[in-house]
Amino acid sequence: MFIIDSQLLSYLRCPRKAFLDISGDFRQQESPSDFLLKLIKDSSAFRSSILSNYNYQIPDYPHGSLIAGAKATELLMAAGADVIYKGVIMSKLSTIKPPLQHQIQSDNFLSINFVSNPDLLIKQPGYSRFGDWIYIPTDIKLSKRPKLEYQIVAAFHAQILASVQESWPEIGWLILRNKGLYNVNLHQRIQQMQESISELIFMLQNSLEPEVFISRQKCNLCTWYSSCHAVAETQKHLSLLPGVTSNRYAVLKNLNLTTLESLSQANPNDLESYPEFPDGVGIQVVQQAQSVQENKVILRNGKFIGKLESQLLPITDYQLIKLGNAPVELYFDIEAQPEINLDYLHGVLVVDKRDNTKKFYVHLAENPLDEELIWSQFLDLVWKYPIAPIYHFCEYEIKTVKKLAKLYKTPTYQWQPLLNRFVDVHQVITQNITLPIESYTLKNIARWLGFEWRNPEANGAQSICWYEKWLETGDRSLLDAIVIYNEDDCYATYYIKEWLSKFLDQEVGNRE
Numbered sequence: 307m308f309i310i311d312s313q314l315l316s317y318l319r320c321p322r323k324a325f326l327d328i329s330g331d332f333r334q335q336e337s338p339s340d341f342l343l344k345l346i347k348d349s350s351a352f353r354s355s356i357l358s359n360y361n362y363q364i365p366d367y368p369h370g371s372l373i374a375g376a377k378a379t380e381l382l383m384a385a386g387a388d389v390i391y392k393g394v395i396m397s398k399l400s401t402i403k404p405p406l407q408h409q410i411q412s413d414n415f416l417s418i419n420f421v422s423n424p425d426l427l428i429k430q431p432g433y434s435r436f437g438d439w440i441y442i443p444t445d446i447k448l449s450k451r452p453k454l455e456y457q458i459v460a461a462f463h464a465q466i467l468a469s470v471q472e473s474w475p476e477i478g479w480l481i482l483r484n485k486g487l488y489n490v491n492l493h494q495r496i497q498q499m500q501e502s503i504s505e506l507i508f509m510l511q512n513s514l515e516p517e518v519f520i521s522r523q524k525c526n527l528c529t530w531y532s533s534c535h536a537v538a539e540t541q542k543h544l545s546l547l548p549g550v551t552s553n554r555y556a557v558l559k560n561l562n563l564t565t566l567e568s569l570s571q572a573n574p575n576d577l578e579s580y581p582e583f584p585d586g587v588g589i590q591v592v593q594q595a596q597s598v599q600e601n602k603v604i605l606r607n608g609k610f611i612g613k614l615e616s617q618l619l620p621i622t623d624y625q626l627i628k629l630g631n632a633p634v635e636l637y638f639d640i641e642a643q644p645e646i647n648l649d650y651l652h653g654v655l656v657v658d659k660r661d662n663t664k665k666f667y668v669h670l671a672e673n674p675l676d677e678e679l680i681w682s683q684f685l686d687l688v689w690k691y692p693i694a695p696i697y698h699f700c701e702y703e704i705k706t707v708k709k710l711a712k713l714y715k716t717p718t719y720q721w722q723p724l725l726n727r728f729v730d731v732h733q734v735i736t737q738n739i740t741l742p743i744e745s746y747t748l749k750n751i752a753r754w755l756g757f758e759w760r761n762p763e764a765n766g767a768q769s770i771c772w773y774e775k776w777l778e779t780g781d782r783s784l785l786d787a788i789v790i791y792n793e794d795d796c797y798a799t800y801y802i803k804e805w806l807s808k809f810l811d812q813e814v815g816n817r818e
């Protein structure tokens with residue numbers, strides 16, 4: 307049995323993925339999304355740019371043959387190569403020093419091999435079985451942060467390397483984007499690595515399929531997403547409820563609140579004593595369960611008093627003013643390329659209720675150098691309607707207006723008053739109501755209300771890929787796809803705001 311560093315990395319990100327990658331039904335796996343392919347390509351380009359600084363040697367072995375790769379790598383290490391790229395290091399578990407051996411409960415102890423592929427092995431002064439030098443494991447990562455999983459994998463490289471060269475490499479390096487060399491504290495990570503390896507082996511040897519847990523951040527780019535999501539839906543898994551994080555789920559399990567029904571009947575006060583449920587999160591999570599269980603909209607409250615239905619608090623004037631019906635309303639959405647810090651599209655839907663018209667305006671930087679031009683076009687448009695509220699979804703638009711104003715030294719009178727006109731529809735929703743949905747994204751809310759995007763595949767990540775491809779190929783159909791997507795986002799924001807406005811008016815009317 308081989309335990310490979312890439313398996314450990316998968317396990318650290320999601321144990322279920324590490325399991326499915328080996329034992330899952332591959333017919334249920336999806337092709338990688340364009341955005342995932344872009345990340346892989348960017349990662350490879352970054353690796354090449356770093357490698358150009360090194361004079362490295364590559365071990366000569368047939369593709370895929372780990373044993374031959376390990377032998378060829380050892381030959382280069384013994385010859386004292388300064389830098390080895392694409393090396394393979396391998397060690398039998400039985401040759402690894404305790405305590406790792408003791409933690410692994412395995413009948414096949416002798417048959418386990420550890421294999422690692424650090425991007426680089428870099429020669430440093432020291433003593434090893436090869437002579438007065440040792441090798442340091444080094445990984446090249448596109449990430450800006452030394453993520454914990456990368457550090458734990460560095461400790462795995464070090465553990466195997468210690469066995470191969472008979473000398474512990476005191477350091478492990480990560481080469482990160484914009485950050486350069488990061489020195490991993492191996493002593494701090496070794497125990498976490500050993501525990502994770504032990505759990506991974508136990509899971510694989512006993513074919514233990516880990517429970518599904520859908521998390522937007524972790525699952526978004528995973529090729530098992532559809533299959534896992536279907537399992538979670540069948541189980542009505544609590545991870546499908548907004549607000550149920552893995553830490554909170556662990557508490558819920560301890561309290562035996564593992565079903566939608568039990569959670570929707572729970573007393574939020576029982577949750578509030580746990581640090582995982584601070585500042586009213588317990589009430590929100592219980593209300594979220596009720597909303598989904600009963601498929602109904604619930605007004606949010608600050609405090610739990612008794613029966614949830616009896617605690618409807620007044621909607622504040624502030625919120626009503628924010629959603630008031632102005633004669634002209636603007637709906638604003640930006641498309642951006644975060645990696646190059648570029649905001650390349652400002653879309654604005656102008657809804658004129660006086661003559662019942664809607665018109666979409668798009669300011670698009672076909673060339674990244676046009677960012678300033680489209681910023682001034684946007685300002686010209688919004689100042690044609692000097693008192694119209696500007697509706698948007700989430701904070702990005704406000705942050706970007708501040709950023710662009712600073713970057714292009716826009717006079718204060720041209721941009722500062724806009725901030726008072728902005729209305730974050732997402733904030734108004736999340737502060738006031740609970741919806742029977744999986745997450746409070748623009749797509750989820752609008753789709754729940756019946757709105758559909760013309761291109762069902764379009765999303766923010768896809769739009770980033772389209773723009774990058776437009777810059778590479780000059781294919782105008784890609785720009786058209788971005789504009790249609792952005793227009794639909796503006797219309798979706800309008801659709802949600804209209805519904806929300808009516809809903810809140812109705813709730814106020816019911817109480818008067």
Ligand code: SF4
Pocket residue numbers: 320321322323326518519520521524525528529530531532534535
């Ligand atoms: S979709 Fe999520 S839960 Fe399923 S394997 Fe991927 S990361 Fe893990």
